[in-house]
Amino acid sequence: xxxxxxxxxxxxxxxxxxxxxxxxxxxxxxxxxxxxxxxxxxxxxxxxxxxxxxxxxxxxxxxxxxxxxxxxxxxxxxxxxxxxxxxxxxxxxxxxxxxxxxxxxxxxxxxxxxxxxxxxxxxxxxxxxxxxxxxxxxxxxxxxxxxxxxxxxxxxxxxxxxxxxxxxxxxxxxxxxxxxxxxxxxxxxxxxxxxxxxxxxxxxxxxxxxxxxxxxxxxxxxxxxxxxxxxxxxxxxxxxxxxxxxxxxxxxxxxxxxxxxxxxxxxxxxx
Amino acid sequence: xxxxxxxxxxxxxxxxxxxxxxxxxxxxxxxxxxxxxxxxxxxxxxxxxxxxxxxxxxxxxxxxxxxxxxxxxxxxxxxxxxxxxxxxxxxxxxxxxxxxxxxxxxxxxxxxxxxxxxxxxxxxxxxxxxxxxxxxxxxxxxxxxxxxxxxxxxxxxxxxxxxxxxxxxxxxxxxxxxxxxxxxxxxxxxxxxxxxxxxxxxxxxxxxxxxxxxxxxxxxxxxxxxxxxxxxxxxxxxxxxxxxxxxxxxxxxxxxxxxxxxxxxxxxxxx
Numbered sequence: 001x002x003x004x005x006x007x008x009x010x011x012x013x014x015x016x017x018x019x020x021x022x023x024x025x026x027x028x029x030x031x032x033x034x035x036x037x038x039x040x041x042x043x044x045x046x047x048x049x050x051x052x053x054x055x056x057x058x059x060x061x062x063x064x065x066x067x068x069x070x071x072x073x074x075x076x077x078x079x080x081x082x083x084x085x086x087x088x089x090x091x092x093x094x095x096x097x098x099x100x101x102x103x104x105x106x107x108x109x110x111x112x113x114x115x116x117x118x119x120x121x122x123x124x125x126x127x128x129x130x131x132x133x134x135x136x137x138x139x140x141x142x143x144x145x146x147x148x149x150x151x152x153x154x155x156x157x158x159x160x161x162x163x164x165x166x167x168x169x170x171x172x173x174x175x176x177x178x179x180x181x182x183x184x185x186x187x188x189x190x191x192x193x194x195x196x197x198x199x200x201x202x203x204x205x206x207x208x209x210x211x212x213x214x215x216x217x218x219x220x221x222x223x224x225x226x227x228x229x230x231x232x233x234x235x236x237x238x239x240x241x242x243x244x245x246x247x248x249x250x251x252x253x254x255x256x257x258x259x260x261x262x263x264x265x266x267x268x269x270x271x
Numbered sequence: 272x273x274x275x276x277x278x279x280x281x282x283x284x285x286x287x288x289x290x291x292x293x294x295x296x297x298x299x300x301x302x303x304x305x306x307x308x309x310x311x312x313x314x315x316x317x318x319x320x321x322x323x324x325x326x327x328x329x330x331x332x333x334x335x336x337x338x339x340x341x342x343x344x345x346x347x348x349x350x351x352x353x354x355x356x357x358x359x360x361x362x363x364x365x366x367x368x369x370x371x372x373x374x375x376x377x378x379x380x381x382x383x384x385x386x387x388x389x390x391x392x393x394x395x396x397x398x399x400x401x402x403x404x405x406x407x408x409x410x411x412x413x414x415x416x417x418x419x420x421x422x423x424x425x426x427x428x429x430x431x432x433x434x435x436x437x438x439x440x441x442x443x444x445x446x447x448x449x450x451x452x453x454x455x456x457x458x459x460x461x462x463x464x465x466x467x468x469x470x471x472x473x474x475x476x477x478x479x480x481x482x483x484x485x486x487x488x489x490x491x492x493x494x495x496x497x498x499x500x501x502x503x504x505x506x507x508x509x510x511x512x513x514x515x516x517x518x519x520x521x522x523x524x525x526x527x528x529x530x531x532x533x534x535x536x537x538x539x540x541x542x
Contacts, residue, residue, distance in 0.1 A: 048380075048381065048384070050384065050388060072381060072384065072385065073389075074345070074385055074389040074390065074391065075381075075384040075385055075388050075389045076389060076390075077388050077389060077390075079389065079390050101377075101381075103376045103377055105374045105376045105403055105405075105428075106372075106374055107431070107432070107433045108433070109319075110319065110343060110346075110372075113319070113321065113343065113346040114343065114345055114346055117321055117346050117348050118344075118345040118346045118347060118348060118350065119345065119347075119348075119350050119390055120345065132376055132403065132405060133437055134376075134403060134405060134431065134436065134437050134438060135431050135433045135436055135437075136431070136433050136434050136435030136436045136437065137434075137435055138433045138434060138435070139433075157376075160378070160405065160406050160407070161378065162378045162379070162406045162407045162409045162410075163407050163408075163409060164407030164408055164409070164449075165405065165406055165407045166404055166405050166406075166407065166441075166442055166445050166446075167405060168441070170437075170439070170441075171437055171442075174437050175437075178435075
């Protein structure tokens with residue numbers, strides 16, 4: 001098999017995060033891997049809260065334990081520019097990346113506007129955004145057209161965790177193809193299982209909870225250990241398991257340790 | 272074949288809009304068909320403008336000639352509650368429906384929040400919203416959970432007009448199945464060609480321009496006549512062909528007449 005900077009081109013799950021840094025030229029992928037190694041965390045918090053106060057409190061609580069803080073900025077009821085100012089302050093304080101889970105899914109010309117303008121001006125503050133490959137690669141080109149020299153990247157939602165999702169094998173394969181054609185912007189996938197063995201791409205898996213239950217709107221869960229060991233997740237995305245916990249810090253630490261230990265176990269087992 | 276209130280269950284393209292009113296129990300589908308008949312228009316404007324003033328001027332200009340005013344509210348840079356108040360005033364003045372082209376594409380619990388809360392509170396003002404079937408039917412259930420007694424509906428984006436879109440035959444078929452399972456909320460499709468022959472569902476086709484050109488971000492265009500006659504569109508969605516025209520009213524009238532005449536021709540030919 002081909003190699004990328006000395007590392008096998010298909011060794012995503014067996015390589016350490018340290019070793020993967022040199023396989024990618026994407027500045028934010030490198031930065032993210034460095035954060036993960038330095039903070040010993042592969043936990044992304046899904047910050048599904050509805051007020052600025054809850055958002056910033058959560059960021060300050062879980063900040064030391066996460067590598068990515070994933071937002072739905074469009075559900076914050078009292079959003080203002082100050083929300084973003086405080087959020088960026090937390091990102092600096094705790095050294096995590098901001099990912100707006102916008103799931104862009106429109107034609108290029110439209111997503112370029114949705115990314116850069118309107119009330120949220122996402123491109124100005126979110127290091128990363130999530131994107132559906134559904135519209136074809138014009139969605140990537142549209143986003144890139146709005147980046148304007150900033151250090152930005154995206155993660156393709158290759159697979160969804162909800163019941164009856166239409167992200168079938170073909171869909172996953174096509175998403176992977178689009179990622180490979182646009183590695184200057186795409187730095188990974190959101191998926192339930194491995195999309196690519198390429199060590200440049202980070203696999204982020206949502207729908208993770210310690211206790212495996214389903215909600216009543218079609219969401220399906222796996223444990224941190226199963227996500228990382230069995231499904232090959234590099235980063236687990238946890239929402240309600242932490243945000244609804246009585247003690248957010250304690251819950252974040254538990255998820256962080258479960259996921260990072262599973263990663264160490266995986267690498268050890270495969271090497 | 273089965274019949275629905277006397278009309279063949281597969282006569283979507285051959286039936287008149289008048290005849291289709293009685294085939295559906297969806298209050299907004301009925302209302303929309305009534306508007307289309309009364310105003311003799313099957314034109315939807317894609318209001319891709321970036322300020323409140325442009326939005327309201329466009330609504331007042333093209334209002335008499337459209338059945339749906341399709342917004343991307345998240346690209347309006349000076350958005351405020353007053354934007355919505357003025358927009359709703361225009362909808363009442365000119366008797367058109369408001370459709371927020373949000374392309375919801377997340378799990379049910381998330382879209383419920385995106386629909387009802389945050390800055391835009393879409394459910395409070397948009398009669399219709401667009402939705403990707405990608406997450407499975409939890410996306411529909413999530414939206415419905417936020418409707419709270421209002422008269423609301425959605426249109427499934429079954430197919431995209433952009434180059435390399437991943438909306439293949441299976442995807443279209445699965446979208447159609449989800450629509451059939453949720454006719455109390457889904458009232459039609461956004462697609463490039465016929466998704467269903469069921470006369471209850473309205474087919475809306477984007478990517479329509481008088482002059483057939485592509486933009487440089489993957490968008491592909493068809494003419495109004497081809498969209499309605501050849502592809503079976505009930506409603507054409509026109510953006511830049513009208514918004515960028517020197518005379519918006521003149522352009523709207525031209526698109527309206529081209530599309531409505533094509534509809535009359537189609538029905539005449541098939542009956």
